[in-house]
Amino acid sequence: MCDNPSSNDHYHQLDAYIDNLHYKKENLIGILHFAQELFDYLPDKLQLHIAQKLDIPAAKVYGVVSFYSFFTMKPRGKHAANICMGTACFVRGAEKLQQEVEKQMGIKTGQTTEDNLFSLDSLRCIGACGLAPVMMMDGEVYGRIHEPEEVRQVLEKYRPNEMPKERCPKHDI
Amino acid sequence: MKLKDTAALNALRTQSLGLLENRRVTSSITAKAAKGQRRHVMVCGGPGCHSSGSPGIAELLEEELSLRGLSDQVKVFQPGCFGFCEKGPMLEIHPDNTTYCQVSAKDVATIVEDHFIKGTSVERLLYQDPITKERFTSNLPFYHGQLKIALRNVGYIAPENILEYIAADGYQALVKVLFDLTPLEIIEVIKKSGLRGRGGGGFSTGLKWELTRKNEAKQRYIICNADEGDPGAFMDRSVLEGDPHSVLEGMLIAGSAIGASYGFIYVRAEYPAAIHRLQVAIEQAREYGLLGEGILGSDFCFDIELKYGAGAFVCGEETALIHSIEGARGEPSVKPPFPAEKGLWGKPTCVNNVETLANIPPILLKGADWFAGIGTEKSKGTKVFALAGKVRNVGLVEVPMGTTLRQIIFDMGGGIQNNKTFKAAQTGGPSGGCIPAKYLDTPIDYESLNAIGSMMGSGGLIVMDENDCMVNIAKFYLEFSVDESCGRCTACRIGTKRLHEILTKITEGKGTEDDLDKLMQLGKIVKTASLCGLGQSAPNPILSTIEYFEDEYLAHINDKTCPAGVCKSLLKYHITEKCVGCTLCAKKCPVSCISGKSKERHIIDEELCLKCGKCQEQCKVDGAIIRR
Numbered sequence: 119m120c121d122n123p124s125s126n127d128h129y130h131q132l133d134a135y136i137d138n139l140h141y142k143k144e145n146l147i148g149i150l151h152f153a154q155e156l157f158d159y160l161p162d163k164l165q166l167h168i169a170q171k172l173d174i175p176a177a178k179v180y181g182v183v184s185f186y187s188f189f190t191m192k193p194r195g196k197h198a199a200n201i202c203m204g205t206a207c208f209v210r211g212a213e214k215l216q217q218e219v220e221k222q223m224g225i226k227t228g229q230t231t232e233d234n235l236f237s238l239d240s241l242r243c244i245g246a247c248g249l250a251p252v253m254m255m256d257g258e259v260y261g262r263i264h265e266p267e268e269v270r271q272v273l274e275k276y277r278p279n280e281m282p283k284e285r286c287p288k289h290d291i
Numbered sequence: 292m293k294l295k296d297t298a299a300l301n302a303l304r305t306q307s308l309g310l311l312e313n314r315r316v317t318s319s320i321t322a323k324a325a326k327g328q329r330r331h332v333m334v335c336g337g338p339g340c341h342s343s344g345s346p347g348i349a350e351l352l353e354e355e356l357s358l359r360g361l362s363d364q365v366k367v368f369q370p371g372c373f374g375f376c377e378k379g380p381m382l383e384i385h386p387d388n389t390t391y392c393q394v395s396a397k398d399v400a401t402i403v404e405d406h407f408i409k410g411t412s413v414e415r416l417l418y419q420d421p422i423t424k425e426r427f428t429s430n431l432p433f434y435h436g437q438l439k440i441a442l443r444n445v446g447y448i449a450p451e452n453i454l455e456y457i458a459a460d461g462y463q464a465l466v467k468v469l470f471d472l473t474p475l476e477i478i479e480v481i482k483k484s485g486l487r488g489r490g491g492g493g494f495s496t497g498l499k500w501e502l503t504r505k506n507e508a509k510q511r512y513i514i515c516n517a518d519e520g521d522p523g524a525f526m527d528r529s530v531l532e533g534d535p536h537s538v539l540e541g542m543l544i545a546g547s548a549i550g551a552s553y554g555f556i557y558v559r560a561e562y563p564a565a566i567h568r569l570q571v572a573i574e575q576a577r578e579y580g581l582l583g584e585g586i587l588g589s590d591f592c593f594d595i596e597l598k599y600g601a602g603a604f605v606c607g608e609e610t611a612l613i614h615s616i617e618g619a620r621g622e623p624s625v626k627p628p629f630p631a632e633k634g635l636w637g638k639p640t641c642v643n644n645v646e647t648l649a650n651i652p653p654i655l656l657k658g659a660d661w662f663a664g665i666g667t668e669k670s671k672g673t674k675v676f677a678l679a680g681k682v683r684n685v686g687l688v689e690v691p692m693g694t695t696l697r698q699i700i701f702d703m704g705g706g707i708q709n710n711k712t713f714k715a716a717q718t719g720g721p722s723g724g725c726i727p728a729k730y731l732d733t734p735i736d737y738e739s740l741n742a743i744g745s746m747m748g749s750g751g752l753i754v755m756d757e758n759d760c761m762v763n764i765a766k767f768y769l770e771f772s773v774d775e776s777c778g779r780c781t782a783c784r785i786g787t788k789r790l791h792e793i794l795t796k797i798t799e800g801k802g803t804e805d806d807l808d809k810l811m812q813l814g815k816i817v818k819t820a821s822l823c824g825l826g827q828s829a830p831n832p833i834l835s836t837i838e839y840f841e842d843e844y845l846a847h848i849n850d851k852t853c854p855a856g857v858c859k860s861l862l863k864y865h866i867t868e869k870c871v872g873c874t875l876c877a878k879k880c881p882v883s884c885i886s887g888k889s890k891e892r893h894i895i896d897e898e899l900c901l902k903c904g905k906c907q908e909q910c911k912v913d914g915a916i917i918r919r
Contacts, residue, residue, distance in 0.1 A: 146618035147601055151560065178619075185620040185777070186601030188560050204522030205717065205753045206679030208767055242604065242771065244561055245525030247679040248339030248376020248686060257563070259342035 128156045133171065142172050146182055150189055159190045195230040195237035197276045199223070202252040204243030210250040211264060216240065218269050219253065235277070293580030296588035297466050300457070303579075307458035313386040315447060323410030325387045330365045330407075333383045335446065337372025337529060337687075338564070340379035344396070345369065348380055351399040359403055371445040371533015374687040375433050378418060388429040391416040421683065421705065433684050433703050438665065440673050441489075441526075441649040442689045445533030450568050453575040456536040462581055464655035468544045469589040474504065477548040481651070483659035485671030490516055490607070490644030491719065491748040492824075493670075493737040499641055502631040503549045506639035511551040513542050514635065514642045516612060517558040517565070520604040521720030522771065524751040526675040527645035529687055531558065531565035534649065535572035539582070539595060541648030544655060546593045549641055554593065557612050559600040569597055604721075604775035608823050609634075609642040611777065622777045623823035644749070646675055666692030670736030674747065680717075680754035681708050690735075697731040700754055711756040715839070719748030721768045721775075722828030724835025725761060744835040746828070760857035761840040762847055765832045766794040772829035783826030786817035790833060798858040802848040811837065852919070862902045862918055866893050869915040876906035876916065 135152050139145050149168060154160055160183050169176040183189045201216045220226055223236050230237040246252050249261025260272050294300045314331050334349040346369065353367045373381050378392035389412055391402065398416060405413050417426040448455040468477055482497030503511060515538055519527040530538065542554045558566055573595055576582040584592045598616050605611045606621040613635050615621040634640025650672060654662045663671050670692040676699060679685050683705030690699060696716055707713050715725040724745035733739050737747050755764065769791040778784045793810055796802050814830030821827045837844060846854050853861040870892040877885040877893060884900050887893030907916040
């Protein structure tokens with residue numbers, strides 16, 4: 119993850135990626151995915167750079183970034199927490215799970231903790247409905263989370279000075 | 292190594308048949324009888340099982356089998372989703388035809404010792420019927436009544452091995468299409484089969500291909516819509532992860548029929564595993580010359596590129612999807628012109644759903660009449676449903692059209708969890724409606740679901756019970772539509788927001804009967820004045836819940852209560868005469884709204900009460916504090 123969004127190295131990587139593309143303007147979304155992977159978020163300066171590189175208006179880049187929920191213009195926390203708010207999870211208690219996670223993190227959905235450790239967002243269905251209600255931490259899926267203690271155990275794994283352990287509490291592999 | 296012709300493909304197929312030997316047998320043989328035979332252990336790699344640790348279990352199994360000197364005899368691998376997500380992680384052992392459920396790491400040693408060494412089943416891991424308590428080695432009740440066409444290979448073959456797909460008759464339909472049929476003949480077969488779009492539109496696939504072909508152009512495109520945005524739907528995900536080649540083959544056949552030499556698969560970014568499987572499959576198909584120039588020695592050239600979504604539900608709509616591939620905001624455009632006439636980069640384009648494409652190879656191989664013989668008069672074939680919510684058995688089912696809701700929910704689904712009562716089934720995602728108990732015996736097809744105020748949609752089927760508030764559910768869906776509206780149409784952009792506000796008012800106990808009329812009127816306006824399917828169907832959850840659950844709305848409005856006990860603002864906590872005056876609740880109340888002397892009945896001040904329920908949590912006397 120890049121701490122300094124104006125790192126030259128990342129810009130070179132991004133430029134090399136764009137240069138290798140056959141169709142550039144049409145691949146704006148793919149380029150934004152790549153850029154967000156590199157820089158962790160898409161600030162104005164980076165959007166402007168991409169616009170100039172592709173020779174399209176910056177407003178167009180901004181229009182695309184602001185349209186798709188995957189793209190973010192704000193720095194994210196070290197660990198990305200996502201609560202699935204799909205229907206299957208909703209009827210099996212996702213709202214309650216969301217409230218508990220918000221309480222334990224001390225933030226609302228869409229925000230990042232003050233120490234920049236966690237960003238909290240909601241997702242619309244990752245297709246693991248058999249494990250509803252579900253939350254994801256850095257892409258790792260934790261299912262059937264009902265009790266506050268279970269939430270606490272998940273978050274503990276990602277707190278500093280703790281190596282991310284194997285699997286979720288229910289399955290000791 | 293490119294396959295230069297059909298003979299080469301067939302030779303490879305023959306060579307690869309051994310991979311599937313003993314893979315799946317229908318008759319049971321005991322673990323004891325299977326000893327010494329070559330066996331397969333399939334550990335479900337579906338999304339639910341994967342998240343519950345099935346890759347770790349597969350690894351441990353391999354290690355243990357190796358330790359016990361059984362590696363040569365027993366092959367462990369992870370196919371796609373078995374479908375029975377509730378009981379995962381699952382594994383199947385063949386040719387023993389034994390299924391084990393809810394397997395954990397601790398069970399691995401026992402399975403190897405008992406099942407493989409001693410030849411006895413591990414009874415406690417067999418599926419047990421919750422009512423009859425009967426144990427099943429195979430042929431679990433969940434699968435009764437199902438018929439796998441789109442999911443024929445999912446949970447059966449190793450998805451990252453093209454040879455297994457070829458061994459299972461993969462790319463044989465392509466051979467037929469390249470050498471035995473003209474494009475018009477292919478289109479006739481698909482039209483005759485009666486296959487309709489499985490993404491929810493239900494439009495005749497054959498007709499769509501025909502219309503695309505009709506438009507003269509130097510280049511046409513076929514697009515696979517793998518954006519599966521309906522919350523609660525994971526059917527397409529299972530096909531993409533479990534049998535990606537079926538989608539590639541479907542696209543090759545579509546390309547041949549419509550005259551396209553290039554295809555795109557637009558896959559949502561929330562499915563990284565599916566993206567990976569598709570990348571591997573495309574790579575392998577190119578390696579064997581099944582994508583590229585002069586496929587299998589014919590004149591046909593075709594290649595496929597992956598495009599990623601970025602979290603916009605509206606991009607499931609075909610024109611929005613096309614704009615997204617073009618690198619723009621996913622805003623739909625007016626139809627006509629339809630994409631068949633003017634689509635991607637202005638060229639004739641056909642957009643088909645994943646499940647639709649997965650049905651194409653078997654239809655070509657087994658014939659249109661075979662497919663048309665399954666299902667109802669106007670809805671042929673099968674449909675995959677993602678059964679979720681308050682059912683006992685959450686998972687994926689594929690059933691012939693015409694199967695009733697009751698059969699799906701109560702037979703395959705095992706009925707309602709915790710012995711609660713069925714209240715409604717929601718189909719069609721945020722575009723659909725809620726179906727009450729009186730329609731449980733409706734045979735499922737496109738027309739019958741429309742007739743009762745819902746729709747087939749992509750196949751999400753959410754089951755609700757007495758503890759689900761239908762007003763709150765409608766509000767949930769509207770919140771989704773507000774978030775996902777692209778903003779282009781005033782009616783959708785502002786209308787959905789206003790609808791959501793009115794619903795919020797009602798769930799907070801501030802609604803009036805006038806609000807019900809407003810919901811109906813505004814709902815109809817949004818439906819009529821919106822440009823695309825998102826806006827046109829966004830009010831459906833409201834209109835259908837008002838039709839079937841009006842009494843619940845009226846309870847919120849007139850009685851200021853939530854019969855299901857969900858809407859917090861309408862809950863009232865009350866201390867009964869059973870109260871012994873221990874003062875525990877008063878001490879725990881965060882807003883100190885409980886008053887009373889020691890050993891005397893306490894009272895809650897309803898004006899101040901937060902409805903947090905802490906008092907009830909603390910109370911040690913049964914029935915002293917109730918919620919109504």
